[in-house]
Each structure stands twice: as C-alpha cells, then as structure tokens.
Amino acid sequence: MNVSVIYKANVTDEVLDALAGSLPAIISELLEVRGAKIAILKPEQISLQFSLANTRDVGADLRIIVLARSVGPRTSAENKLATAILDKVLPLAGEKFSVAVRLYLTEIGAAEYTPA
Numbered sequence: 714m715n716v717s718v719i720y721k722a723n724v725t726d727e728v729l730d731a732l733a734g735s736l737p738a739i740i741s742e743l744l745e746v747r748g749a750k751i752a753i754l755k756p757e758q759i760s761l762q763f764s765l766a767n768t769r770d771v772g773a774d775l776r777i778i779v780l781a782r783s784v785g786p787r788t789s790a791e792n793k794l795a796t797a798i799l800d801k802v803l804p805l806a807g808e809k810f811s812v813a814v815r816l817y818l819t820e821i822g823a824a825e826y827t828p829a
Contacts, residue, residue: 719776719778720774721770721774732806733761774812777802
C-alpha cells in the first residue's frame with residue numbers, strides 16, 4: 714500500500730515527523746478487514762512518500778493520498794474511511810495547517826485459467 718504526503722513549505726518538520734511516526738498505524742488500523750487473511754495490514758507494509766509541493770500548487774497545506782486494495786465491494790465506505798483518517802490526522806497537523814485526504818480503493822480480484 715502506498716501513501717503519499719504532499720506538503721507545502723510552511724508545514725513544520727514537527728508535523729511531518731508526527732505524520733511519519735503515526736500515519737502507518739492509523740492507516741493500518743482503519744483499513745484492516747478482520748477475518749480475511751489477504752487484507753491484514755501491518756504498519757510496516759505501508760510505504761510512505763513525502764514530497765514538497767510546487768510553489769504554484771493551490772489547495773491544502775497537507776495532502777494525503779492513500780492507494781489501497783480492498784477485498785470488499787466498493788460502497789460509500791471510501792468516504793467514511795477518508796473521514797476517519799482525516800479525523801486522526803488533524804490533531805497531528807494542528808490548527809495552523811489545512812489537510813486534505815484522498816482514498817483510492819481498488820478491488821482485489823482473482824484470475825482463473827482453465828485449460829481447454
């Protein structure tokens with residue numbers, strides 16, 4: 714699973730350090746689907762990438778983009794999970810910085826081949 718954090722120059726190192734330490738645990742806790750072995754997610758399985766935004770970028774000071782796979786049907790769960798991630802990240806970012814979360818879930822499919 715990949716998580717990209719795109720931040721503007723005004724975001725402090727303390728906030729970025731807090732995100733680096735807490736974000737894998739937050740994401741793994743919220744995206745874990747109990748009972749399905751393929752969906753057990755550990756914090757060390759999450760790849761974090763931090764990138765400095767271009768000076769021309771507009772929008773939130775912090776943008777968190779989560780690319781994950783899901784074993785369940787796609788429903789309005791994406792919005793609920795993105796909101797839950799945002800609720801846990803906001804205290805880390807403080808009130809000075811705006812935060813946006815985008816969650817992209819793709820279904821895990823199985824391929825089957827039957828010889829003729």
